[in-house]
Amino acid sequence: MSQTILNDDSLTFAEKIISVKADGGGKVHHAGEIAVLPADMAMAQDSTGPLAIKVFREMGVQKVWDPKKIHLVIDHSFPAPDEKIANLHILIREFVKQQGVRLVEGSISHQHLLENHVVPGMVLFGADSHTCQAGAIGAFATGIGSSEMAALWASGKLWVRVPESLKINLIGQFKKGVYARDVITHFIGMVGEDGGNYKSLEWKGPAAKNLSIASRACISNNSMECGCKLSIFEVDPATQDYFKTANRKAMLEIHAGPKAKYKDEYDIDLGTLEPEVWGPGNESKVRSAGEFGDTHLDEVFIGSSTNGRYEDLMVASKILKGHKVKPGTRCIVTPASRNVFERAIKEGLAETFLESGAVFTNATCGACVGTHLGVLGENEVCLSTSPRNYVGRMGASTAKIYLASPATAAASAIEGKIASPGRYL
């Protein structure tokens, strides 16, 4: 029966994976239906895990359903910037010891799972909205809250509503200075902050196949900013190569049927994109980097789960090489994982950052969430590669956050204002 579903021409990715995995498998679930889905993996981090632990204990459950499938990651505020957070980290470590679940400290969860654990066809629930990043390798991966995480720890299952799907066809080739981040920024500018709410995004077309896994991870991760449930790149030769190198195997390779029904379809010609910048909170409009004039930047932040991968740091270091960060602007570079951190040191990227006058930090979500290593003060202006430009996200409510690619960020650090990267490449 599963094979019939996988071969069904009329089903989307989301319909197929839910149909195959839910309720014992074998019953076709269409968009809009409710199903009960067993998890292959569950992840919580240090700002959602402590509440999940508290709820789990209040429920009175003694043991988790499967310790090997449960990951706790201390990443949002690592190492702890103050005593209150340090105490919540202790709570996590005690729970890990008691339940025998997995713990990682000092790599961003989404990147850690991508590098080490998640595989195509897996069902991953994460108590973190950007869990949808793992859609980049063809996994069902979505965010939930702490109480549902506690219920998942207890039972290994959760309810899901089968999402409607949007299809985005990518064609053409990038101009110089334009990258994956510009694709997703452009898309969010088109559909708005709730344009993908409850939906599964399927990234298709010839240009999708040309994107590296890191680029796909950037797009899937940042798709959350239009509210999506899933953001999927189907398995293709690039995915297969990635997993061959990583010595891990797919659980399932799922391909949407050619006659699947989509709520909407979009075409994006990569050749028409500019280095795109998404303006701050209440004036959230996407414009090209050249349109901002002399907006002075107090801070440039390069990092986060969206754009802290090796590929991102490589582009930033190429641009910064031989240049200095503009006096009056501070530039902070934060890798997404310990692995990226170590590679950046071994291969000389860290040296380039330091020579340019930037700060090179350990892997953490710190600056993006305004806890440490890059917090903004009153009325400060920041250009960031992190996912969110919300009011107060990186610190003071009066601070302004512009979002852009690592290339645009590096060029902007050199000029101390929002700048296009083209001339540095």
Place this chain on the structure above:
Amino acid sequence: MSLPAPSSVIRGRTWVWPDDVNTDIIIPFRFKARTNDPVEMAKYAMYGFDPEFYKKVKPGDLFVAGRNFGGGSSREQAPVAIKYSGVAAVVAESFARIFYRNSFAIGLPALEVPGITKQVKLFDEISVSLQDWTVTTKDGKVYHALKVPDFLRGLMREGGLVEYYKKHKSFPWERLEATASTT
């Protein structure tokens, strides 16, 4: 520390919020990441709009909001802060996905009523019926909220996942699964 389960008809005065009120407005990360206590979280409810909100809100007040309420982060601390600040229910034109799930999971009534912000002003007295899944405005007009599966409404009425599990020793969707496998 848990609050009583919501009553079937809730009457209260309204706070009216715009579209796209995200989780960082509802409770900024730097506050929610430093506590595991819902009463403490409530002190930062709606901080992004008004750091003094928790002093102004009265028990039993209601939220009426525009589209995409609770967008962004998965933080359950957002509906928790709202609930523990005293707000009895949230009515919105639409909710962001994770916020919506979290509201049911913690027993905060969340009703989706397209067009509702045009019918309600700040501090209007309105009522919300969890029995009928309706909102009645000041002038007596009744608006039906978008339908929600019975198991979710039941979960919310019982006060959320902790209360539900303590009572039934199972989760509501496990019953759903038992039904699904026999049909």
